[in-house]
Amino acid sequence: xxxxTRARATVGHSIACAIMxxxxxxxxxxxxxxxxxxxxxxxxxxxxxxxxxxxxxxAVDRVTFNEWDGPVESSFIAHRMGQxxxxxxxxxxxxxxxxxxxxxxxxxxxSNDITGDGGRVVKGTEDGTSFGFLLVPxxxxxxxxxxxxxxxxxxxxxxxxxxxxxxxxxxxxxxATFLIETTGAITPKDAWIAALSTTRDIFTRISSL
Numbered sequence: 001x002x003x004x005t006r007a008r009a010t011v012g013h014s015i016a017c018a019i020m021x022x023x024x025x026x027x028x029x030x031x032x033x034x035x036x037x038x039x040x041x042x043x044x045x046x047x048x049x050x051x052x053x054x055x056x057x058x059a060v061d062r063v064t065f066n067e068w069d070g071p072v073e074s075s076f077i078a079h080r081m082g083q084x085x086x087x088x089x090x091x092x093x094x095x096x097x098x099x100x101x102x103x104x105x106x107x108x109x110x111s112n113d114i115t116g117d118g119g120r121v122v123k124g125t126e127d128g129t130s131f132g133f134l135l136v137p138x139x140x141x142x143x144x145x146x147x148x149x150x151x152x153x154x155x156x157x158x159x160x161x162x163x164x165x166x167x168x169x170x171x172x173x174x175x176a177t178f179l180i181e182t183t184g185a186i187t188p189k190d191a192w193i194a195a196l197s198t199t200r201d202i203f204t205r206i207s208s209l
Contacts, residue, residue, distance in 0.1 A: 058086040
């Protein structure tokens with residue numbers, strides 16, 4: 001598949017005009033590889049930064065501790081919850097309600113203990129059969145009842161919203177290969193589209209000056 005896109009910016013006269021030919025390359029199903037020909041170094045870096053900093057996703061940024069007598073600080077728990085990949089763009093509220101086994105020295109709360117998320121929290125595998133992401137430990141008999149709240153944001157605001165990991169390889173012929181992988185909060189294809197949309201908006205704002 002080859003897609004042609006044009007971005008133009010003018011401040012009194014044309015200061016930027018780029019035509020990109022984008023070819024999708026074969027790669028692993030959970031990744032996206034695209035070859036962009038005739039792309040300047042500046043445009044390449046602009047798109048890479050947009051992938052890192054300007055793709056909006058949901059992330060946990062507030063945790064309510066309804067009950068907690070675990071062995072670690074609340075700030076550590078909030079940090080761990082903020083690292084969970086959340087699908088979708090609408091705000092989400094979900095709970096973790098766990099009592100550690102009395103006969104076990106240590107019980108791990110995992111992403112599989114999350115309830116009320118409607119399947120939007122990425123828990124390790126699509127069928128939920130894995131052990132899940134390790135979140136926080138509880139000692140024998142301890143309790144954890146947490147309510148987590150998400151907000152839409154981007155990596156430019158904080159790393160908890162950074163869900164895209166682009167690798168760019170520059171070639172001598174002026175082309176570049178973008179290999180895009182995500183946490184699962186957004187698909188690589190949607191991340192690529194969002195980054196190009198941000199890049200277009202930047203040129204639009206410049207042209208209106």
